[in-house]
Amino acid sequence: MAKEKKLVEEITSMDVDFAQWYTDVVKKAELTDYTSVKGCMVIKPAGYAIWENIQKELDARFKASGVENVYLPMLIPESLLQKEKDHVEGFAPEVAWVTHGGLEPLQERMCIRPTSETLFCDFYAKEIQSYRDLPKVYNQWCSVMRWEKTTRPFLRSREFLWQEGHTAHATAEEAEARTQQMLNLYADFCEEVLAMPVIRGRKTDKEKFAGAEATYTIEALMHDGKALQSGTSHNFGDGFAKAFGIQYTAKDNTLQYVHQTSWGMTTRLIGAIIMVHGDNSGLVLPPRIAPTQVMIIPIAQHKEGVLDKAYELKSTLLEAGFKVKVDDSDKSPGWKFSEQEMKGIPVRIEIGPKDIEANQAVIVRRDTREKIVVALPELAEKVGEVLTTMQSDMLEKARKHRDSHTYDAHNYEEFVKIVNEKPGFVRAMWCGDQACEDKIKEDTTATSRCMPFKQDHIADTCVCCGKPAKALVYWGKAY
Amino acid sequence: MAKEKKLVEEITSMDVDFAQWYTDVVKKAELTDYTSVKGCMVIKPAGYAIWENIQKELDARFKASGVENVYLPMLIPESLLQKEKDHVEGFAPEVAWVTHGGLEPLQERMCIRPTSETLFCDFYAKEIQSYRDLPKVYNQWCSVMRWEKTTRPFLRSREFLWQEGHTAHATAEEAEARTQQMLNLYADFCEEVLAMPVIRGRKTDKEKFAGAEATYTIEALMHDGKALQSGTSHNFGDGFAKAFGIQYTAKDNTLQYVHQTSWGMTTRLIGAIIMVHGDNSGLVLPPRIAPTQVMIIPIAQHKEGVLDKAYELKSTLLEAGFKVKVDDSDKSPGWKFSEQEMKGIPVRIEIGPKDIEANQAVIVRRDTREKIVVALPELAEKVGEVLTTMQSDMLEKARKHRDSHTYDAHNYEEFVKIVNEKPGFVRAMWCGDQACEDKIKEDTTATSRCMPFKQDHIADTCVCCGKPAKALVYWGKAY
């Protein structure tokens, strides 16, 4: 027994205090820790392994769609950041400035990249001469820095990890197609791998990216009814190309500006996984993203043959292609169960002397806690089945939660009442005027999350001002 | 024909100007480019793909040896950097300083990490309480920044990519074992994957890492006879633990300091690959690290059936597990040959109408230019054979080059003459006194590269001062 360590402590109930529940889970599941660097976190092995799996899956999908990886500098000279007017206004207030290199002051100060549009533009201006040099479909995996005032692990921190894709195309059509392609790639990834349903749509002008012509987004609903923007894809048109002079000679020998896009996903996704799937026992990881899928926990492991059998099952399952560990520490089985649940490992296998005698084991699903007694010769097959079922059940459950927390509002009174009383998405028509977005935010703190690709016409007039409606909008309080 | 593009230009001969040859190859093989950020480079797709393969191979070896990946902040508060005296003296003169966050000056300035010992120590001081928390064997993949005055792509740049492992152990013995384990892992990786032989040894006190008790190194010899430090592994003893207060309660209930190590490899390795294997036609990539192993070049591709056959061969080779591309651009075959050679793709397959008629293809090895006519049904098998042979031949060739450029010096006159006239390693005995290292550097610009693990006793006295010799040292001019 590990007497030095306190017993696995209770975490705050998510129904009592969701924010505290989140903080507790992040800490108890050993995903991150605080550091001496204010606003920056350590991502610990259990958290980083999730990010590695996200990277591996996304990167394979990127490469299958023709993306090539590159690496650009982490510093941006101030004059470069200032070349595109909207962009610098959006980012200058929140960057970290390097003013000294070694013992000398710099001639021009540089910021740590908050995002790399300006660097890619500077690079493309040199690289691209002819239509033969197009398209450029580059991506980089790196960290970026934004000087946030209030921070929370994964959701908002001064430094975070992400990928940023930056592309340049000969035509506006091709750029628009790539913008939507990547947004759909993100959405498919979230649904297929993270078991997280998302609303695909377009941001209003108020909410779009600094310098973009159009920003597309995927919006997920967390367990507490708040929205989380989970990935964005931007079409820049030729705005950056004009600011940076990125031109190519077309087939007809005319000089043309390129059309550009950018798109990104971040470590924020780990926060989304926690808040979509977690419960009062801790994390629940979808099998396809879990660094460990199966934890074998021996019962009465001091008895002869128990540990050997546990290792034997591990070998069988490893060979079958699952990610498996045995918890052979000297803790009690009950404690091991709690730890496995806290860490969100999808499946636990209990194996003790009685099971061995009966040539069976007990599989326990993390999400439903369903116990399944299985004959040992069928173990690998059954584990595969359970993981597959669990993956699709988790998506289904999240979808049901999302749908049952999505409300239609037909007038402002109804809208305000829903936002105040029912956590979730509110669908309502909008006139297209930013004044209505501003008023709604002022009155309710809800923001426009997106204009979904799948438009329904649920009323003729704007929910806020009563003028003719232009689009259906998903509204919600957001992280 | 691509008329817009100039024909593949000649690169400078390596025998005329090795430095210019290197710069030409880096540019023509499209590995990197310069940026508007002085001293920082863009790593382009062809260069980054090599780094991805290095990461993949190294990371798998790390994990097999029990390493877990984490991510720590990129900024270090000045007070944290200053906690270990030798360390701060070594790094403070060459770091970049962040002084402003957003619109506000920082209360305490922070540097961009030049290396992360101090951050890991700060983290470990909180994480480690009991012997049960040990060992910690963590690694991170990230970029670091050192404000170098003169820079060269891959070899020396202000920002570079690397991995840095940082471990904490209960005993001095365990830390020493891990230090040597990782050095040997690096050496095996270089020899097996990069086909690059290395000398494994220990640095003298003068050359060791700032704050280390012992630094182990692997030293490779480049084609021009200069040495390149290719990976280092440091044993810190309990020096950092004492500076940062990293203590644990041992089994006997006493309070003990941990013993620590760190070890790293960088994008410098790509420079090493270029300078060990390259020739006057460009890059030569060892098959195990090449992003593209086989380039199929159709001859007279406008003729019916040629391109189809090329794609068919590609499918066959892809299925057999090789990394294959077809160059179906509208350039001439001769141009395509030059490009494939410049980019160092290990094997080229030529297939034209006559080959198709004879049911054969021509395999050309990049390193020896040997041409092998092979019947199509045996193509995959033969390609595998050629790649395997090429991998081991490249190691053998590099080893022969290294050995034939390694000289023994028995007195100072001989030593100076060799250093001045014969590029390569010089083996000579040393008394252990830094004054002799200083004098040798002053007289010849050569430095002590390492005291090899495999010690020979080639003389009784120091080659410099004539006092009794303590160790055999490899000396050389270095990058």
Ligand SMILES: [Zn+2]
């Ligand atoms: Zn309105």
Ligand SMILES: [Zn+2]
């Ligand atoms: Zn001496």
